[in-house]
Amino acid sequence: MFRRKPRLNKSTSLKSREAKISLDIAKEVTAYADVAKQIIDLAVYGDARNRSYRRLADFTDTIGNRVSGSKNLEMAINYMYKAMTVDGLDVHLEPVKVPHWVRGKESAEIVQPRSKNLAILGLGSSVGTPPEGIQADVLVVQSFDELKRRGSEAKGKIVVYNQPFVSYGETVAYRAFGASEAGKLGAVAALIRSVTPFSINSPHTGLQDYQDGVKKIPAACITIEDAELMWRMAKRGEKIVVKLTMGATTLPDADSFNTVAEIKGWQHPEQVVLLSGHLDSWDVGQGAMDDGGGAMISWEALSLIKDLGLRPRRTLRTVLWTGEEQGGVGSQQYFNLHKVNLSNFDLVMESDLGTFRPVGLQFTGSDAAQKVMAEVVKLLAPINTTRLEPHGEGTDIYPWMNAGIPGASLHVMDSRYFWFHHSEGDTMTVQDPHEMDLCSALWAVVAYVVADLEEMLPR
Amino acid sequence: MFRRKPRLNKSTSLKSREAKISLDIAKEVTAYADVAKQIIDLAVYGDARNRSYRRLADFTDTIGNRVSGSKNLEMAINYMYKAMTVDGLDVHLEPVKVPHWVRGKESAEIVQPRSKNLAILGLGSSVGTPPEGIQADVLVVQSFDELKRRGSEAKGKIVVYNQPFVSYGETVAYRAFGASEAGKLGAVAALIRSVTPFSINSPHTGLQDYQDGVKKIPAACITIEDAELMWRMAKRGEKIVVKLTMGATTLPDADSFNTVAEIKGWQHPEQVVLLSGHLDSWDVGQGAMDDGGGAMISWEALSLIKDLGLRPRRTLRTVLWTGEEQGGVGSQQYFNLHKVNLSNFDLVMESDLGTFRPVGLQFTGSDAAQKVMAEVVKLLAPINTTRLEPHGEGTDIYPWMNAGIPGASLHVMDSRYFWFHHSEGDTMTVQDPHEMDLCSALWAVVAYVVADLEEMLPR
Ligand SMILES: [Zn+2]
């Protein structure tokens, strides 16, 4: 975190040396004000205006959603390989084996106390039911604690979780572990309230995680509305019976690729600033927000720099991950393969929380690196996106950050991200061309300037 | 509308007489402050706290949605007849013949340029397709004007309307008349963007209206997202082919009932203050918001007055309409049957825009009546719902207002009403117990005080 006050326990000479470095870096970065302005003008007001939105619309309208192992994901990777090549970038593919889970046909209904259809989405990696489905009494709980307290009631039942939404990070535990926690107690299936703060009877999918040694039972998300309905019924003492049918199955791992596009650095081509988003999505909605937008601005940033005839000292590398939704599979493999060059990775960047109105960056790095980045984001004043939050998130760049590489995530305004996330509502309708232009401009300025500084970011 | 300044063209004596009446009515109404407080305390803080919410939850959880002609609507009417009788009210049913439209199985998909499922809801009164469905090229338009300009392109096509949402009152014209406008030009079906400002890929149903002499073609609503998708595809010059299958059919009119509950007036039992909401709904969602909430507070208002041992001079009559969604069928018949007693109707009230946080009343009546109501709403100061908007809305009380009877609609805060309206999202989850208590209190105070004043409201 950037420290505004000098530390008392530092020697005066150290303090003055630090102050000198700060002054130097401020001067060096400030000199990029003009080029930053050029990038912003091109992205927001110039020929590239609306381009990342248009590219995203063409891409998602043509292909649709792109779950790991699907024909659509293969098409998507080919599409991007061609599009970025035509754009004049240096493109290659790096093979990755990805999980291949197939949803199949699925349905659920309340049979008792009255017949009611349930909108569901089976969860990634879930097993299916027998073809004739599972029909069982329901146990509704509001938390893992309640499930534990009422453990003796779970045997042979379908456990329905009606946990309140606290935050995605916290509440997603029910989606991830709900099946195994219920399975331990002898439950026959788990239906989990969708992990979202808002719903129009919208089920949300996502990955779930079986625990080793626990019987695998089918798991699906239901809507907030239906979870609350069954909870009210249970509170009234009504016996609830649900029938669940899921054709879900896991096939052998499939061939896929991380898609890599570069502008080679003129001075240190082996040193890399990495920009990224993921190309795969779930098999519902259009994957426009999660994470078509992140992928497109990571391409767009390179286009902007290329269009302006710029070439930084270090290599700019855009990586469009595969298999992110299956647990960051593509990015983990990329790390395993490239960590041998750890010392050449200058900055890793990820956009995977929406390309809504940007406010700045979430940045993870040493105090010294924070100081440099604090100067860099000042260049974004013309589009008012100068916020630098310490501590970034980012599934796909986590291995690098964990290994000490500075990491930056696009920071967008508090938004309706989780309203649409992993649901049929993830479409172009939630995207805005101007907001995407701002994201692209921010992304390009940060990547270009960091890649062109005399020194790599301090670790 | 209440005039704050005296009119110049009135004689001084008339002005002073009016001033005296105003003073008298203010005094008379102010005397109800204590009873208003009692009603509010009971509804919001006392034994009746959360009761209208609980009643609505029991009702909708037990029965579900209640479209005209359905077994569910029959069950709902029986349920309410019994519940209000057990509550000690004077209840009877008045027979009404209602339209009996049945949705049947329905589906739609884009066949070209790529296969994509479309979430649809067929529109009330629509004809179906042949069992094998209709497959045809698509013409996407953004307005009736554009359809007119491109009239020659419509023949043999499925017309897709991608009209922007302006307001419900204005934009609903596309749902109501879209099929006939397209049918006139030889189109084979109409798919209309759902009439809502917001969507999570949510289709919304509602009534549509065939024009006499125009070929009846199938009509359904699609989502905002899919309408925009097809519009973008069309703008790119892509040929779009859609397959639509609808099993919709209209059966002979069904038997139904308006459900009427009363507290008889002690002095003028023949004079009536009428409170109302509708019991029928569409056949999607749970009809909790539209209009279970309005029905429940109209019952609750009478319960509150009865529980306090109050009995006004005039009769309080709650009418739970049937067939509202089919074009106000139950309320129109009620008017036809009871208009012979027009002079005995003091005030007609309707709640059909949600029972969210109330702000006051929308009131339609003469200047003199506005003055009285302006005093009445002051009694609602303890719950801060004292707003009196001139000009009410209200499908079901319109015939009375049109005949000169004062009419009041519950006025709630700008809300997400149309996000959920006629969709699977109309469930108990959008309702709040405290907000419903406030609505019930407001409803009861207004109805009781108006029914107990010495004079009926001036016409
Ligand atoms: Zn993502």
Ligand SMILES: [Zn+2]
């Ligand atoms: Zn209604």
